[in-house]
Amino acid sequence: MSSMPPSSSTCCRLSRPLLLLLPFLLSFLHGSSSNSSAGAGVIVQDAAAEGGKASIIFATVGRSRYAFDIFTLPVPPLPPAASFPYSNHTLDRAELLLTDGRSVNYNGFFPRDPCSLISLILSSSSCNHSLLDPKRPSEALVYISEREGSPSIYVDVYPSRSSDRGGAGRGRRAILQDPARLQVPLLRGLGDAGVSLKDKPSVSGEHLIYVSTHEASSVPRKSWTAVYSTHIHTGETRRLTPPGVADFSPAVSPSGQWTAVASSSDRGYTGETRELRTHVAVFRTRDGSERTVVIDHGGWPSWADDSTLFFHRECEDGWWSIFKATIGEGSDVPVERVTPPGFHAFTPAVGNGFVAMATRRPSSSKFRHIELLDLHSGVFVELTAQLSPNFHHYNPFISPDFTRIGYHRCRSSRNSGSSGSGPFLLENIKSPDADISLFRIDGSFPSFSHDGRQIAYTGLPGLHVMNSDGSGERLVLSGNAFATAWDWKRKGVIYTSYGPHFAAESTEVDVISITLKEEEEEEEGGPVSASIKKLTVGAKNNAFPSPSPDGKWVVFRSGRSGHKNLYTMDAVEGESGGLHRLTDGPWTDTMCSWSPDGEWIAFASDRDDPGSGSFSIYLVHPNGTGLRKVVQSGHGGRANHPYFSPDSKRIVFTSDYAGVSAEIISTPHQFQPYGEIFTANIDGSDIRRLTHNPYEDGTPTWAPAAMKPADVLERLPAGAHCKFDDCHWLNQQVRSEHRVGQACGHS
Ligand SMILES: *[C@@H]1O[C@H](CO)[C@@H](O)[C@H](O)[C@H]1NC(C)=O
Ligand SMILES: *[C@@H]1O[C@H](CO)[C@@H](O)[C@H](O)[C@H]1NC(C)=O
Ligand SMILES: *[C@@H]1O[C@H](CO)[C@@H](O)[C@H](O)[C@H]1NC(C)=O
Ligand SMILES: *[C@@H]1O[C@H](CO)[C@@H](O)[C@H](O)[C@H]1NC(C)=O
Numbered sequence: 001m002s003s004m005p006p007s008s009s010t011c012c013r014l015s016r017p018l019l020l021l022l023p024f025l026l027s028f029l030h031g032s033s034s035n036s037s038a039g040a041g042v043i044v045q046d047a048a049a050e051g052g053k054a055s056i057i058f059a060t061v062g063r064s065r066y067a068f069d070i071f072t073l074p075v076p077p078l079p080p081a082a083s084f085p086y087s088n089h090t091l092d093r094a095e096l097l098l099t100d101g102r103s104v105n106y107n108g109f110f111p112r113d114p115c116s117l118i119s120l121i122l123s124s125s126s127c128n129h130s131l132l133d134p135k136r137p138s139e140a141l142v143y144i145s146e147r148e149g150s151p152s153i154y155v156d157v158y159p160s161r162s163s164d165r166g167g168a169g170r171g172r173r174a175i176l177q178d179p180a181r182l183q184v185p186l187l188r189g190l191g192d193a194g195v196s197l198k199d200k201p202s203v204s205g206e207h208l209i210y211v212s213t214h215e216a217s218s219v220p221r222k223s224w225t226a227v228y229s230t231h232i233h234t235g236e237t238r239r240l241t242p243p244g245v246a247d248f249s250p251a252v253s254p255s256g257q258w259t260a261v262a263s264s265s266d267r268g269y270t271g272e273t274r275e276l277r278t279h280v281a282v283f284r285t286r287d288g289s290e291r292t293v294v295i296d297h298g299g300w301p302s303w304a305d306d307s308t309l310f311f312h313r314e315c316e317d318g319w320w321s322i323f324k325a326t327i328g329e330g331s332d333v334p335v336e337r338v339t340p341p342g343f344h345a346f347t348p349a350v351g352n353g354f355v356a357m358a359t360r361r362p363s364s365s366k367f368r369h370i371e372l373l374d375l376h377s378g379v380f381v382e383l384t385a386q387l388s389p390n391f392h393h394y395n396p397f398i399s400p401d402f403t404r405i406g407y408h409r410c411r412s413s414r415n416s417g418s419s420g421s422g423p424f425l426l427e428n429i430k431s432p433d434a435d436i437s438l439f440r441i442d443g444s445f446p447s448f449s450h451d452g453r454q455i456a457y458t459g460l461p462g463l464h465v466m467n468s469d470g471s472g473e474r475l476v477l478s479g480n481a482f483a484t485a486w487d488w489k490r491k492g493v494i495y496t497s498y499g500p501h502f503a504a505e506s507t508e509v510d511v512i513s514i515t516l517k518e519e520e521e522e523e524e525g526g527p528v529s530a531s532i533k534k535l536t537v538g539a540k541n542n543a544f545p546s547p548s549p550d551g552k553w554v555v556f557r558s559g560r561s562g563h564k565n566l567y568t569m570d571a572v573e574g575e576s577g578g579l580h581r582l583t584d585g586p587w588t589d590t591m592c593s594w595s596p597d598g599e600w601i602a603f604a605s606d607r608d609d610p611g612s613g614s615f616s617i618y619l620v621h622p623n624g625t626g627l628r629k630v631v632q633s634g635h636g637g638r639a640n641h642p643y644f645s646p647d648s649k650r651i652v653f654t655s656d657y658a659g660v661s662a663e664i665i666s667t668p669h670q671f672q673p674y675g676e677i678f679t680a681n682i683d684g685s686d687i688r689r690l691t692h693n694p695y696e697d698g699t700p701t702w703a704p705a706a707m708k709p710a711d712v713l714e715r716l717p718a719g720a721h722c723k724f725d726d727c728h729w730l731n732q733q734v735r736s737e738h739r740v741g742q743a744c745g746h747s
Helices: 016-030 088-094 114-121
Strands: 054-060 068-074 105-109 138-145 152-159 182-185 198-204 207-212 226-231 237-239 246-252 258-264 279-284 292-295 299-305 308-314 320-326 335-337 344-350 354-360 369-374 380-382 393-398 404-410 424-429 436-441 444-448 454-458 463-467 474-477 481-486 493-498 510-516 530-534 543-547 553-558 565-570 574-581 589-594 601-605 616-620 628-631 639-644 650-655 676-681 697-702
Touching: 054 444, 054 650, 054 676, 068 105, 105 198, 105 393, 105 404, 114 138, 114 152, 138 198, 152 198, 198 246, 207 246, 226 246, 246 299, 258 299, 258 308, 279 308, 292 308, 292 320, 308 344, 320 354, 354 393, 369 393, 369 404, 444 481, 444 697, 454 481, 454 493, 463 493, 474 493, 474 510, 474 530, 481 543, 493 543, 553 589, 565 589, 589 639, 601 639, 616 639, 628 650, 628 676, 639 697, 650 697, 676 697
Parallel strands: 054 436, 299 344, 320 344, 344 393, 543 589
Antiparallel strands: 054 697, 068 404, 105 138, 138 152, 152 182, 198 207, 207 226, 226 237, 246 258, 258 279, 279 292, 299 308, 308 320, 320 335, 344 354, 354 369, 369 380, 393 404, 424 436, 444 454, 454 463, 463 474, 481 493, 493 510, 510 530, 543 553, 553 565, 565 574, 589 601, 601 616, 616 628, 639 650, 650 676
């Protein structure tokens, strides 16, 4: 810091409040954070002193591979020339990386007046601060980062690059390495112990407008997302969304007077996994008043001017398309389709005479790209397809002077940040429950050995075992295994189900036990060394084994009667040593888990409405008595994967209890975009939400002791860290009979 310029010109002198931020700034510059080496996730004896009395590990579909950073490109000259204005080489040099390669960074916003934003943040009467080069204007980026686990809002301030002439040493790296860079987290402390989801930030005057889930909806299956306004300097926060309503994707109009949102009506969440069928509502940014529904079906609004909105919707002809609405004086709002059938276009961001959007074109080999549509000539300019053809690009946004476009994509290895940035095999996540440390695993169905020393998990495919500090990871079984559970008495014995998951009753799936070789015989990463025993016969979808604490029995689900019900069998010999039917009915009972005190078996069942896809959590004694429903996530809702706490008094489970937290099309593929992790008492009382994110969280397990809250890095083969899927349903061939409905109209 000693080389800071002793500046005093127009914008920049060190003001006192900045000093308070220096420790944070330094930690940013040097990339130091939690100690991210294998060995960090160790089970600790004095758990309370290590930030939690217990730990919960869960899986999140795809998330460990996202590695999103925000990038920016200059907007090309419009109307576009006959040939693309940039060569591949120029484009490559022109793309700037704006975020620091730590965690997952996305949904950016360029504030109109970085200087006044800085002075608000730094509690200064001017925007003076000497960290920025006084000869260059500053730029700022407001964005979402998951570096603490749940999405929160950050501001980065850095000297402008727009005047660069592409000199050596400038470009994608330079912004990150600039000592004048400043990073400030905003809105700390909103929500349960400061944990909630924040999304889609905008700066309007002195206020930050954003989505947050910090207030419980208190109604099962109703999304917690609402739009708030926080005064950046005072922190005074006002809810703009009426009670009982869920709002997504806010956008503030150019004048700042109005905010448009995608809003779900009172019906709550009804299980959609692709389009939420929101309407677009507009209200006063100041206080949420004069709220009006302007578009019956649409999402992701973006303003062209204070009376013109662009938005997206899935059309009757099957193509997601961009639309333009003109909000006049009367109640009639003319709507015009601006992107034609033949490719998907969504998440619009309006510039000066153009609209930026993400597209999925049949020609772009299943990758999501950013394009511009010149509104005068009607010509599309593909911006990222040429530069990074094999990356997905998400959620464009435009600078206030319309010269730059921002978006996020997975960082490639050449511009990944410090080695401490992941990917993580175990990622520690700030927990809203002081008694529980939370971890996300890059795998599924984790379970602990009962001495707490080892974790088994599945890779879908493959069953892996590692030490609980993240070391010694090895593949024990290849092929498709799902669910893992350790025997309580016999050391190194793991139960799993082997065969396809999400399959019909008659599918060939069996419960097997695996006996690992003694540890000292193992070499890290060494070959498979285990003996395998098949416990079920008949191969009728026998799955989700969970052993009794006395080591005698295993409960599992089986489709042998034509319905998936629960059975218990001898733990050592399998069915041949004894088989009992525990539940019986024309419905599905599944995902069973035996309590550590031996008193209960928890499971998920759709017996209320068989075949509907709606699951609730039940308990039953192992002798078949005492059946009771403990968690129901509203009418038609889902609660799955129950697992007991070590004292058998609470369960952890995954559920759609809090609905969805973002427009589904704005994230990569989530099979069940509503999954969050919850805990509850075994009588169903005191339900607590542990995770807040727009992804599918599932297959939780409760560790027998607390783990030290630290990340464990994962070694992945080159290229593996960006392997995730974009929304599968965008791959589907659109119905051939193009029935352009009234709601979509013509181009
Ligand atoms: C900001 O800079 C101006 C011009 O250099 C100076 O007059 C003013 O005192 C500075 N304000 C603060 C709060 O440091
Ligand atoms: C981080 O780990 C290294 C080696 O594993 C150790 O020497 C160092 O003390 C640790 N630092 C912190 C802050 O825990
Ligand atoms: C442009 O360059 C990227 C790598 O920077 C490469 O993957 C891509 O294929 C190139 N595109 C063309 C059209 O040459
Ligand atoms: C069944 O098990 C429960 C819990 O262990 C016990 O309280 C109950 O008496 C048992 N009932 C029968 C009929 O054995």
